Amino acid sequence: MTDPLSPAEIRAEVEARTGQRERDIAEELKISEAELLAAFTGAGVTRIAADPDRLMPAAERLGEVMALTRTRSAVHEKVGRYGGYHPGEHAAMVLAEEIDLRIFPKHWRHAFAVEKPTEAGLRRSLQVFDAAGDAVHKIFLREGSDPDAWRALVAELATGEDADRIEVAERMPPEAPKSDPAKADILRKEWRRLTDTHQFLRLCSKLKMNRLGAYRIAGAPFVRPLAPAAVTQMLEAVRDQGVEIMLFVGNRGCIQIHSGGIGTLKTMGPWQNILDPGFNLHLRADHVAEVWAVEKPTQRGPAVSVEAFDGHGALIFQVFGLGKEGRDSRPAWGALVESLAGLADAEPAE
Missing domain, CATH: 3.40.1570.10 (HemS/ChuS/ChuX like domains)
Structure with a gap:
């Protein structure tokens, strides 16, 4: 060593x-x-x-x-x-017009x-x-x-610390997909009862699953596996149809959200890029291993998302239709998601 x-x-x-x-x-x-x-x-x-x-x-x-x-x-x-800014011991938020964050202070x-x-x-x-x-x-x-x-x-x-070395902990690997096919019926029953998207992860935790593990066993009408190529298809359709979206990217300590449309898409090597004046996204398309169209019931109607995961099971991004008053793109977004290419002959992983 x-x-x-x-x-x-x-x-x-x-x-x-x-x-x-x-x-x-x-x-x-x-x-x-x-x-x-x-x-x-x-x-x-x-x-x-x-x-x-x-x-x-x-x-x-x-x-x-x-x-x-x-x-x-x-x-x-x-x-x-x-x-x-809204403080919170476990979760905090920045809710400005352009900058929209969910913060997890312990990280x-x-x-x-x-x-x-x-x-x-x-x-x-x-x-x-x-x-x-x-x-x-x-x-x-x-x-x-x-x-x-x-x-x-x-x-x-400034903390006043002047040491030019810091101690760091070992990096935690992403959590692998975790599911229990024996609980698939319970998962579907409880899924139908959701009234808010934030309840979903609590449901997964209760059933000792995680997000991707639940998607793999839920089946229709809750989820539909999409082809990895559906990511580019989705971004191009959002751009061409003028659909406004909420696009989430996050790590353990922070989730950042874009609300609005997409103007310019450009592919550079393995990167798929959104290059707009106030918003850039740089996406490693070659990291996308699984893509799911997901529908969860809420009090405001179904929340439809497209979610991409890498080969380790880590979430890369989530996209929802923007549902702000006077700017409701959810119906158009739902139709767009329905049009995306499915994963041919896909079977839920056990």
Whole structure:
């Protein structure tokens, strides 16, 4: 077993890889992204409080920024202002017009304020990581952001820690699909009784299943397996038909939501990209292993979603029809989902 890289060695490796993204460098060096940033503490990087109750209200003062939440398979970027923060011990929310987040504070463990020189000028960001050092949420300042508010935020939230090394925990693997075919009838019976989509995961937990495990045994009319190619088909139909959607991408610590339409789609290698002025999505289409059309009853009518999973069973994204008053795309979305290509001759996995 080789000795871990020292902070000085990490800095030297980063400086030798000009132009590469920190995440990619960290992967090459077999360290976490948080460990890489920590090595630059005092050299453009300041350790700050990772508490969302402090960080989110402070972010409201920055003006227009870009919010980024990612997994290994999808990067979700929204331009807007933070606001409407609702704290919570187990779950918190940001409910602003453009930036819509669900936050799980126990996974906000390390945070940094970063200033990095680039060809376009000084790039400022706030970056939050989980216990394993994986990115939870990032905020990037833009040309119109308030630099004075940035300086005040860093001074207010700085922890005073000056060590250029952090301890990280072992990364937790995604939970494998978990189901119990013997309970399939109970699952279907209870599924019909749902009145809110948030009740679904509680049902799964009660039956000792998880989301994908339940989908694999539920069958019609609750779920329909779709072909992986249905992801691109869906995005193109949303764009072409002007359907407004809610698109969720999340990790253990943060879920970020886009509400609205899609304008520009562009494929680049394995990446399928939405490239719109206030919203970008970068999706690794080659990671998509299973896609499901799902219908859950609610008090406002059926909630229809398209959900994609990777080969480890991790959720990549969920898409619902937007159901805001005066902007109800749910009927059009339901028809769109009905038109998507099914997985030929698919059998529920036991």
